[in-house]
Amino acid sequence: MVKRTLVILIVILLSIFSLASTLSMIMDVTGPFSQNFNPFFSGGTNYSARGFIYETLFYINGYTGEVVPWLATDYSWSSDFLEIDVTLRQNVKWSDGNNFSVDDVIFTFNLIKNYPALDSGGVWQKGLKEVIKVDDSQIKFVMSKVDTLIYTDLFSVYIIPKHIWETIADPTSYTDSNPVGTGPYVLGQFTSQVYTLQKNQNYWQKEKVKVDTIRIPAFTGNDAAQLALMNKEIDWGTLFFPNIDDIFVKADPKHRGYWLPEGNPVLLFFNLDKDVFKNSDFRKAIALGINKQQLVEIGMANLATVSNPVGIKGGFSYLENDNLKSMWYERDVEQAKKIFTNLGYKLGKDGLFVDSKGNKLSFELIVPAGWTDWIAVSQVLSSQLKQIGIDALVSQVDFGLYLERIKNKDFELAVSWVNYGINPYLFYERWLHSRNAFSGDNRGGWNSITTDSLLDIFRKTSDERERQLAISSLQLIGLQEIPSVPLFFNPTWFEYQTYNFVGWPNAENPYALPTITGMDKAFIIMNLEPVK
Amino acid sequence: MKYLRDKIMFFLIALLSALIINFILPRMMPGDPAERILMKMGGEIQPEAVDAMKIALGVDKETPLLQQFFSYLKNTLTFNFGISYSYYPVPVKDLILNSLPWTIGLVGISTLISFVLGTSLGIRAGWNRNKPIDSFITICSLIIRGFPYFWLALILLYIFGFLLNLFPLSNAYSTHEFLKGWKFFGSVLYHGFLPGLTLVLASLGTWILTMRNNMVSTLSEDFILVAEAKGLKDKDIMNKYAARNALLPSVTSFGLSLGYIVGGALLTEIVFSYPGIGYLMYKGVTSQDYPLMQAIFFIISLSVLIANFMLDFVYMFLDPRTRG
Numbered sequence: 001m002v003k004r005t006l007v008i009l010i011v012i013l014l015s016i017f018s019l020a021s022t023l024s025m026i027m028d029v030t031g032p033f034s035q036n037f038n039p040f041f042s043g044g045t046n047y048s049a050r051g052f053i054y055e056t057l058f059y060i061n062g063y064t065g066e067v068v069p070w071l072a073t074d075y076s077w078s079s080d081f082l083e084i085d086v087t088l089r090q091n092v093k094w095s096d097g098n099n100f101s102v103d104d105v106i107f108t109f110n111l112i113k114n115y116p117a118l119d120s121g122g123v124w125q126k127g128l129k130e131v132i133k134v135d136d137s138q139i140k141f142v143m144s145k146v147d148t149l150i151y152t153d154l155f156s157v158y159i160i161p162k163h164i165w166e167t168i169a170d171p172t173s174y175t176d177s178n179p180v181g182t183g184p185y186v187l188g189q190f191t192s193q194v195y196t197l198q199k200n201q202n203y204w205q206k207e208k209v210k211v212d213t214i215r216i217p218a219f220t221g222n223d224a225a226q227l228a229l230m231n232k233e234i235d236w237g238t239l240f241f242p243n244i245d246d247i248f249v250k251a252d253p254k255h256r257g258y259w260l261p262e263g264n265p266v267l268l269f270f271n272l273d274k275d276v277f278k279n280s281d282f283r284k285a286i287a288l289g290i291n292k293q294q295l296v297e298i299g300m301a302n303l304a305t306v307s308n309p310v311g312i313k314g315g316f317s318y319l320e321n322d323n324l325k326s327m328w329y330e331r332d333v334e335q336a337k338k339i340f341t342n343l344g345y346k347l348g349k350d351g352l353f354v355d356s357k358g359n360k361l362s363f364e365l366i367v368p369a370g371w372t373d374w375i376a377v378s379q380v381l382s383s384q385l386k387q388i389g390i391d392a393l394v395s396q397v398d399f400g401l402y403l404e405r406i407k408n409k410d411f412e413l414a415v416s417w418v419n420y421g422i423n424p425y426l427f428y429e430r431w432l433h434s435r436n437a438f439s440g441d442n443r444g445g446w447n448s449i450t451t452d453s454l455l456d457i458f459r460k461t462s463d464e465r466e467r468q469l470a471i472s473s474l475q476l477i478g479l480q481e482i483p484s485v486p487l488f489f490n491p492t493w494f495e496y497q498t499y500n501f502v503g504w505p506n507a508e509n510p511y512a513l514p515t516i517t518g519m520d521k522a523f524i525i526m527n528l529e530p531v532k
Numbered sequence: 533m534k535y536l537r538d539k540i541m542f543f544l545i546a547l548l549s550a551l552i553i554n555f556i557l558p559r560m561m562p563g564d565p566a567e568r569i570l571m572k573m574g575g576e577i578q579p580e581a582v583d584a585m586k587i588a589l590g591v592d593k594e595t596p597l598l599q600q601f602f603s604y605l606k607n608t609l610t611f612n613f614g615i616s617y618s619y620y621p622v623p624v625k626d627l628i629l630n631s632l633p634w635t636i637g638l639v640g641i642s643t644l645i646s647f648v649l650g651t652s653l654g655i656r657a658g659w660n661r662n663k664p665i666d667s668f669i670t671i672c673s674l675i676i677r678g679f680p681y682f683w684l685a686l687i688l689l690y691i692f693g694f695l696l697n698l699f700p701l702s703n704a705y706s707t708h709e710f711l712k713g714w715k716f717f718g719s720v721l722y723h724g725f726l727p728g729l730t731l732v733l734a735s736l737g738t739w740i741l742t743m744r745n746n747m748v749s750t751l752s753e754d755f756i757l758v759a760e761a762k763g764l765k766d767k768d769i770m771n772k773y774a775a776r777n778a779l780l781p782s783v784t785s786f787g788l789s790l791g792y793i794v795g796g797a798l799l800t801e802i803v804f805s806y807p808g809i810g811y812l813m814y815k816g817v818t819s820q821d822y823p824l825m826q827a828i829f830f831i832i833s834l835s836v837l838i839a840n841f842m843l844d845f846v847y848m849f850l851d852p853r854t855r856g
Contacts, residue, residue: 032631036619218707220806
């Protein structure tokens, strides 16, 4: 037995060292794999189909927002913004050798029209009316209403081969176990504990792909995954990793790095349906009680980025209105207390404000149970608010119940997030548009006709100047009215080591967003070079 | 025969109650499966994807509860568990078939080893009560039982897996190469060793203590005194008189733990990234995956009930008094 163990050990050690042209990555910590590569659904294996196996018409860079030609080479709007002409790339082949054509694209869009369950970008609901073949290299998207941001959704649909999917009886329950795509990789070997992707020899930009094989092992828990990363068994990690500097990087700073770009913003939401929060001075006073730097330092182990009061990410700082910067607020305990006093509240002996009826200003602050970093943030927040005379009781609520209570307006304060999307326009729309009130990302329920009409400008024009004017006015609303308080941006977890491959994106070279859910990972892998 | 009829009736009633509870409990959870699944990570997913997911799962429309119940009964009893929500569109059956063999292999074998080892040590300790060997075994088992077993698992993983590099860190077989035949089997044993060791250690103490205490109380019975007076050999008294009687409660717990094997060992699976039903169940519950949850809970209840049922027969054989 000892001998066999030793033999196996040596075999394994040897195989680790002979992996030079193989890149190992952690796709998602979700347990054993099922052979499910349907690109229209979410999950570890599905994510690897997106970008590595199937591709979109354009690649929209998640960090810069740049639209990069991919399966299509060019697009143009009609003057009334109701049509987009798209030119497809020639000489693209499916991995089974068939030619990629206009018909595949039209088939894909009609498929997600007939099966709304597959339309994860909601393009047919947003006003797409028809997809027309112009000739062998051109298609025309026809819209029923003006929406100048719809291109981001149209260009993010994964194109599937007509000759295979037209024979599938029910594509919504199709696991696509042997996917045929246009992308850089094809499925190699598959077991429930590990699978490999092999370079696609028919790929249209084959010369850019220098990683021959991608190995993706299954992980059930973070502990083993972190140790595997530490053990150099993994080149590309997407793990939650507290103390990352001390534990991971310090052991070999030359070869190890991480980059935690700004993910979705986390905000403090007021339930604007409750009378007490309808007063903007009251909201302002609470906002003045918050020390965001401290929230990030203690609650997020200093691994998150503090948000400015207008919620605009660093990459888009050109959209910040400089004239409004004098209104950007900082923690100011005295000012906050003054506002409460002016509003008629009295400071009690215990340091908390009471209203005219003698009720304490005491609110429940809800946060999803088990989200340890956010819970820590909420606790720090609660102690900060106590200093301005507000009692915020942190209450951990089961995630499903948490979402339901927000939807039903059954909360007072909530720490929650907004999906940022690919640019601040989408963020503002989700955050403040009344159609997203409570049920969508507008969790506090901000409802204002002025705000809505400013937000609607984004989708009515393609003139960047007009959009910038609108977002300036919206920043003013955010600073004056304080519908909710932007706190910080959640980190996007990304770790890399350069023992086998170099060329990773990082803070010095932020060429793409290191997320694994979409096309970005394919773009990144084409920027990697094996170490000789 | 009355004994047998009663037992079968009990089995059927218990199964039906389990089926009903299994249907009701998950539906009392607040929230919406599509949101739970997609928003888990603080959302890299677009809000539109949640709407699409709801249509795919069929939760965009309300189905009457009674109608849901009858289709649930029919599907469960025909072992047709439907499509999982959280691993859409993979059939639940495939997910379970992927995990169950690993769980039965790992948890089953470790339970058996732990039971045999623990019980025989318990017999020794009980027989030699208040001698140094008894104190040694008892104290050791108390200490082992005091460890939180996931912590033990973490320590073993860190020392033997990471620092000494003697055992693999994760997974059920090599993920560096695709092995076949005996090599594959060897790799499975090699990967299963540490998680198995954790599970054996985790339950060993309880087996030892149960058996020891039963032995001690049985040894004070009159018939043991009679047997000694008759001049029987110590070995015979220990095994045939004392141990056989003291074994009954341990057999009961063993039977029950056989039933619970299919429930998996969640924390061990998570620490060692071992595929198994425990993690699947956890995933099912946290993402409100009704089909998956119901299938696993059904299998667990069924196997616990079957284990109980079988146990009643073993009892008939072990203890003549129950035949009455």
